[in-house]
Amino acid sequence: MSTYPYVIINAFARTSFGGNPAVIIALPPNSLSQPQTFSEETMIKTSLAFAQPMAVFLSLSPEDSTLLDVRFYLGTLTPLICGHATLAAVKALCTNALPSLGQWGSEVKLRTKEGLIISARSITESGSEEDKYEITLPATPVVTVPDVEIDRIASVFSEAAxxxxxxxxxxxxxxxxxxxxxVVVGPDENVGDMKLDCEVLVGT
Incomplete structure (x- = not known):
């Protein structure tokens, strides 16, 4: 049976048991390139077995040594990008928590299955006890949602909150x-204190 190194890291946290955790799994080189040799079924089963809010699979790119291929899994769901899981993965790479993926220093580039490039880097201040990282996402045009749809979105968010x-x-x-x-909420909303039922959001 094959085994793969992994770490669990909490994003948005100052304590070991706070924030939002993600499991980051290091796969052999070329595992996520095209054609993909590490099956989606295996990643789904692995994600379900860890039972974390997000599982991140990383593999060295075969054609570009400056890139890591990445996949995000929440059980059977496969989001294109996950913010907290990306931050957790970047910390794992910048701190050399997964040596099999190589030495990355303070900057990392991740490539999704769809070919989007996510750039990230450490912005931790010298001498600080807090690790800080920032993500640069690819720019994309947006289309304003009609007012009637905004009313429905507000109803869903209210139910989730x-x-x-x-x-x-x-x-x-x-x-x-x-x-x-x-979604842009009103100026009186405290997003940091907002507790959302994600099942309600996913169900929409």
Whole structure:
């Protein structure tokens, strides 16, 4: 039976048991290139077995030594991009927590299955006890959502939050980002304290 190194890292946290965790799994080189040799079925089963909010699979790119191929899995769901999981993966790489993936220093480039490039780097200040990272996502045009749809989105967010949520604007991506929605909430909303039922959001 094959084994692969992995780490679990919490993003958006100052304590070991806070924030939003993700498991990052290091695969052999070329595992996620085309044609993909590491099966989607195996990644789904692995994600379900770890039972973390997100599983990230990384593999060295065969044709570009400056790139890592990446896949995100939440059980059977396969989002194009996941913010907290990307931050967790970048920390694993920048701190050499997964040596089989090589030495990456303070900057990392990840390539999704759809070919999108996610750039990330460490911005941790010298002497600081807090690790900080930033992500640069590919630019994409957005289309404003009609008012009637914004009303529906506000209703869904309110249900997920268990209270009334003020939604001021919403837009959807185009092309490869067509499944992503940008939502701007009102100035009185505290996003950091907002507890959302993700099952409600996924169900829409």
């Amino acid at each position: 268990g209270r009334n949520v003020q939604v001021e604007y919403a837009a959807r991506g185009e092309g490869k980002m067509g499944n992503y929605l940008m």
